[in-house]
Amino acid sequence: MSRYNPKDSESKWQARWEAAGCFRAEEDPGREKYYVLEMFPYPSGRIHMGHVRNYTIGDVIARYKRARGYNVLHPMGWDAFGLPAENAAMERKVHPADWTYENIDAMRGQLQSMGLSIDWDREIATCHTGYYAQQQRLFLEFLSRGLVYRKESWVNWDPVDNTVLANEQVIEGLGWRSGAPVERRKLSQWFFRITDFATELLDALDGLERWPEKVRLMQRNWIGRSEGAQIFFTLTGRPDSLEVFTTRPDTLYGASFCALSPHHPLSAELAEADPALQDFIAECDRLGTSEEAIETAEKKGYDTGLTVSHPLDPERKLPLYVANFVLMDYGSGAIFGCPAHDQRDLDFARKYGLAVLPVVLPPDADPLTFEIGEEAFVGDGHLFNSQFLDGLDVPEGKRKVIERLESLGAGKGSVQYRLRDWGVSRQRYWGCPIPVVHCEACGLVPVPDSDLPVRLPDDADFSRPGNPLDHHPVWKDVACPSCGAPAHRDTDTMDTFVDSAWYFARFCSPRHEAAPIDRAKADYWLPVDQYIGGIEHAILHLLYARFFTRALQGFGELSAPEPFAGLFTQGMVCHQTYRGADNAWLSPDEVMRDETGAWRDLEGRPVAAGRVEKMSKSKRNTVDPEKIIGTYGADTARWFMLSDSPPDRELEWTDAGIEGAWRFTQRLWRLVAEAAATVPPPGTARPKSLDDGSLGAAALELRRASHRCMAEITRDVEAFHFNKAVARIYELANALQGFKGKEPEELWVLREACETLTRLFSPMMPHLAEELWQALGHQSLLVDQPWPEAEPGLLVDSTITMGVQVNGKLRATIELPRDADRAFAESAALADPAVRRGLDGRTPRKVIVVPNRIVNVVV
RNA sequence: GCGGACGUGAUGGAACUGGUAGACAUACCAGACUUAAAAUCUGGAGGCCUUAGGCCGUGCGGGUUCGAGUCCCGCCGUCCGCACCA
Numbered sequence: 001m002s003r004y005n006p007k008d009s010e011s012k013w014q015a016r017w018e019a020a021g022c023f024r025a026e027e028d029p030g031r032e033k034y035y036v037l038e039m040f041p042y043p044s045g046r047i048h049m050g051h052v053r054n055y056t057i058g059d060v061i062a063r064y065k066r067a068r069g070y071n072v073l074h075p076m077g078w079d080a081f082g083l084p085a086e087n088a089a090m091e092r093k094v095h096p097a098d099w100t101y102e103n104i105d106a107m108r109g110q111l112q113s114m115g116l117s118i119d120w121d122r123e124i125a126t127c128h129t130g131y132y133a134q135q136q137r138l139f140l141e142f143l144s145r146g147l148v149y150r151k152e153s154w155v156n157w158d159p160v161d162n163t164v165l166a167n168e169q170v171i172e173g174l175g176w177r178s179g180a181p182v183e184r185r186k187l188s189q190w191f192f193r194i195t196d197f198a199t200e201l202l203d204a205l206d207g208l209e210r211w212p213e214k215v216r217l218m219q220r221n222w223i224g225r226s227e228g229a230q231i232f233f234t235l236t237g238r239p240d241s242l243e244v245f246t247t248r249p250d251t252l253y254g255a256s257f258c259a260l261s262p263h264h265p266l267s268a269e270l271a272e273a274d275p276a277l278q279d280f281i282a283e284c285d286r287l288g289t290s291e292e293a294i295e296t297a298e299k300k301g302y303d304t305g306l307t308v309s310h311p312l313d314p315e316r317k318l319p320l321y322v323a324n325f326v327l328m329d330y331g332s333g334a335i336f337g338c339p340a341h342d343q344r345d346l347d348f349a350r351k352y353g354l355a356v357l358p359v360v361l362p363p364d365a366d367p368l369t370f371e372i373g374e375e376a377f378v379g380d381g382h383l384f385n386s387q388f389l390d391g392l393d394v395p396e397g398k399r400k401v402i403e404r405l406e407s408l409g410a411g412k413g414s415v416q417y418r419l420r421d422w423g424v425s426r427q428r429y430w431g432c433p434i435p436v437v438h439c440e441a442c443g444l445v446p447v448p449d450s451d452l453p454v455r456l457p458d459d460a461d462f463s464r465p466g467n468p469l470d471h472h473p474v475w476k477d478v479a480c481p482s483c484g485a486p487a488h489r490d491t492d493t494m495d496t497f498v499d500s501a502w503y504f505a506r507f508c509s510p511r512h513e514a515a516p517i518d519r520a521k522a523d524y525w526l527p528v529d530q531y532i533g534g535i536e537h538a539i540l541h542l543l544y545a546r547f548f549t550r551a552l553q554g555f556g557e558l559s560a561p562e563p564f565a566g567l568f569t570q571g572m573v574c575h576q577t578y579r580g581a582d583n584a585w586l587s588p589d590e591v592m593r594d595e596t597g598a599w600r601d602l603e604g605r606p607v608a609a610g611r612v613e614k615m616s617k618s619k620r621n622t623v624d625p626e627k628i629i630g631t632y633g634a635d636t637a638r639w640f641m642l643s644d645s646p647p648d649r650e651l652e653w654t655d656a657g658i659e660g661a662w663r664f665t666q667r668l669w670r671l672v673a674e675a676a677a678t679v680p681p682p683g684t685a686r687p688k689s690l691d692d693g694s695l696g697a698a699a700l701e702l703r704r705a706s707h708r709c710m711a712e713i714t715r716d717v718e719a720f721h722f723n724k725a726v727a728r729i730y731e732l733a734n735a736l737q738g739f740k741g742k743e744p745e746e747l748w749v750l751r752e753a754c755e756t757l758t759r760l761f762s763p764m765m766p767h768l769a770e771e772l773w774q775a776l777g778h779q780s781l782l783v784d785q786p787w788p789e790a791e792p793g794l795l796v797d798s799t800i801t802m803g804v805q806v807n808g809k810l811r812a813t814i815e816l817p818r819d820a821d822r823a824f825a826e827s828a829a830l831a832d833p834a835v836r837r838g839l840d841g842r843t844p845r846k847v848i849v850v851p852n853r854i855v856n857v858v859v
Numbered sequence: 860g861c862g863g864a865c866g867u868g869a870u871g872g873a874a875c876u877g878g879u880a881g882a883c884a885u886a887c888c889a890g891a892c893u894u895a896a897a898a899u900c901u902g903g904a905g906g907c908c909u910u911a912g913g914c915c916g917u918g919c920g921g922g923u924u925c926g927a928g929u930c931c932c933g934c935c936g937u938c939c940g941c942a943c944c945a
Binding site for chain 1: 860861862863864870871872873875878879882883884885886898899900912924925926927939940941943944945
């Protein structure tokens with residue numbers, strides 16, 4: 001028998017599906033829809049194994065749901081704006097657009113070679129004018145509704161990429177792309193008012209039941225809701241007062257100082273007349289924001305000499321410091337310090353000799369002797385030293401003190417969020433231009449709809465650092481749309497996370513020109529039923545997309561409050577790493593084993609095998625999907641991606657693994673193609689013996705196995721347990737291989753099993769499945785066949801193998817009819833010789849029978 | 860520091876709501892086929908003990924239960940997220 005040739009077969013079936021338009025999606029109110037989406041790729045030039053895993057998982061779901069009768073939407077596009085294109089332009093003198101579109105063409109071809117069930121008619125690229133024109137419209141709608149604003153603020157500045165970064169893009173003080181230490185600069189920036197939605201975004205997390213708990217938790221923490229109070233401290237000798245935020249208003253009587261952020265307006269004001277304070281603030285600014293810097297930085301304060309009055313006891317004066325650990329962008333940029341019940345405040349108080357007055361008494365502590373040593377007491381207890389609060393516990397104290405502050409007009413209950421507004425200005429070329437004109441007379445003027453899109457100029461100069469749009473000789477010069485006077489365009493472009501914050505909605509009507517979103521179509525398809533991608537987007541992209549969807553719902557652009565009803569985060573693809581003698585990374589192709597089993601490089605020098613790590617170019621442990629697909633075919637690559645590891649955990653790439661998948665591909669081919677030559681033609685009448693109980697034991701067992709497999713794989717695919725589904729396929733293949741029946745009824749059963757097997761693995765290996773479906777004599781495309789349904793009667797066995805324990809230790813197994821009664825099971829168990837030996841003459845005290853499961857004899 | 864997840868053979872991993880631990884695969888071993896290798900097919904296999912058989916075994920220590928990988932308490936270890944958030 002010849003071997004299966006994936007190369008010929010795969011392109012043949014891809015062409016057949018394409019010609020038949022199998023994966024083209026159309027709205028159909030009469031059918032239930034299912035929207036499957038994988039996170040769209042950045043067109044870097046070539047797909048990597050992570051893409052193969054991501055898109056294989058999505059394709060299994062899409063094909064499975066399609067077979068289940070859903071109207072499936074499964075689109076693909078390109079997250080095409082971004083810095084790498086611009087860097088390529090600088091390094092290689094190619095235009096970012098040319099570089100990007102070439103990459104898209106190459107990657108589209110690679111993805112198509114995987115045999116994905118994508119509706120390619122809906123393809124979009126965010127760098128395409130048709131896309132970013134609509135995004136500019138959205139931006140202006142956000143602007144007109146007050147959800148976009150411009151303000152001067154301290155920003156994270158990446159000195160290597162020469163651009164501003166969002167807080168979310170600063171990882172441990174370093175730029176997420178460049179890895180350079182981020183600097184602080186004060187710039188005028190555009191912001192999306194995501195904080196307006198903090199409460200909604202937080203509360204709605206509870207409803208996202210098909211999201212991983214981990215991602216919901218990460219978003220919860222990121223939004224960071226804190227309940228507490230806003231409290232005003234009167235400044236001595238000044239008319240104004242100082243606002244602070246605290247989560248512990250109950251400890252107000254323990255306050256011994258207040259502290260300002262170095263960036264607080266009052267700090268700046270005081271510094272004008274105080275050179276020493278100026279120096280102190282400058283010193284704070286020099287401290288980096290990196291993890292170590294924060295970890296090791298000493299808590300330092302500068303006594304301004306000013307005092308504030310305690311709001312509940314105006315005679316009490318507290319010193320006012322400027323302190324390096326107080327953040328300007330959380331709360332009000334000022335705190336009160338209660339050293340007894342906050343570790344940092346305690347350290348600060350000890351350093352500057354401030355009072356430490358405990359006001360919360362731990363349970364069992366004596367109020368007369370209780371003292372704070374080196375550790376603040378942060379637990380619950382009863383308030384003391386606190387006048388009208390004395391005796392209350394912490395939650396009651398909080399309530400009571402807020403009540404009092406409110407009646408005095410000195411404060412109120414307040415909720416703070418860690419979440420900040422989303423800064424989207426990027427001083428780069430390859431992004432969506434911000435459609436606003438700056439006019440000296442009129443201020444910020446939105447570009448009128450008739451003048452959209454604001455196109456990127458084709459002739460930008462990438463040869464010098466900085467923003468090419470800003471450097472362009474004429475691009476920014478424009479007449480003010482409002483007064484006609486000479487004005488200039490905003491030269492910032494939008495963060496590319498804006499592009500991906502609404503693309504799932506654009507897929508519903510990718511060619512619609514009248515508006516960004518065709519509401520009727522969006523309402524049919526949205527929300528995305530199953531979204532699939534990496535955990536690295538748990539916060540950034542997923543939070544922005546949720547924000548956009550809520551905002552757009554508010555504008556009446558669409559109806560769904562949430563973009564993604566189901567989310568699955570797949571694990572990384574990892575591979576062994578190696579380091580040579582000079583500690584340089586070595587590719588697995590460059591190492592071999594010597595006679596002793598030790599690793600050597602090609603010149604025989606010793607090599608250290610490192611950890612199994614995420615595939616990356618820098619560690620030189622990548623495997624090129626194109627090569628793998630070229631050698632083994634897409635089906636084998638897909639199969640390996642689904643085997644062994646659960647899809648949410650990491651998958652280790654091994655040569656043995658892909659070889660094993662390849663052998664199994666061939667084995668399936670032989671198994672089914674050989675059987676196809678002997679079985680009756682499709683549509684042969686079902687033999688009577690199947691239903692009158694006269695079917696032979698082996699054939700019945702095969703039928704049982706294949707119907708059990710239907711039920712199990714259906715359950716496994718629904719639950720994203722693809723590794724288990726793969727194991728079931730192996731089991732059925734093994735059962736099929738062991739079947740030797742030659743009678744007509746047996747051959748009918750053999751056909752049924754072959755067809756079942758083929759259909760069940762078709763979402764995973766779609767090309768091979770079509771090939772075998774054809775070999776089995778079918779004219780139709782398998783992709784149009786419904787998902788197989790098990791006959792319930794074949795899922796229950798008539799006999800059960802039960803374990804028998806003596807004192808909880810397994811001694812024997814017995815065969816019993818299904819649902820045998822307890823007494824029968826008990827006597828069968830006690831009659832077993834191994835059980836008798838275990839009893840060793842003792843009389844059972846008690847026999848526990850769990851029907852169809854186990855018998856436990858207790859002595 | 861705070862929050863979370865996980866710990867099962869040589870390896871990846873199975874084990875539904877507590878009920879026969881190790882499915883399935885990889886690697887390994889043996890046999891068949893072959894001049895040979897590869898491929899393929901058949902079979903083996905948690906560890907220990909001399910076998911029929913027995914003892915031990917899901918990171919460690921305790922507990923609940925007729926029965927614990929699964930539940931509870933306390934440790935140890937690995938990984939991930941956040942981190943001067945008042």
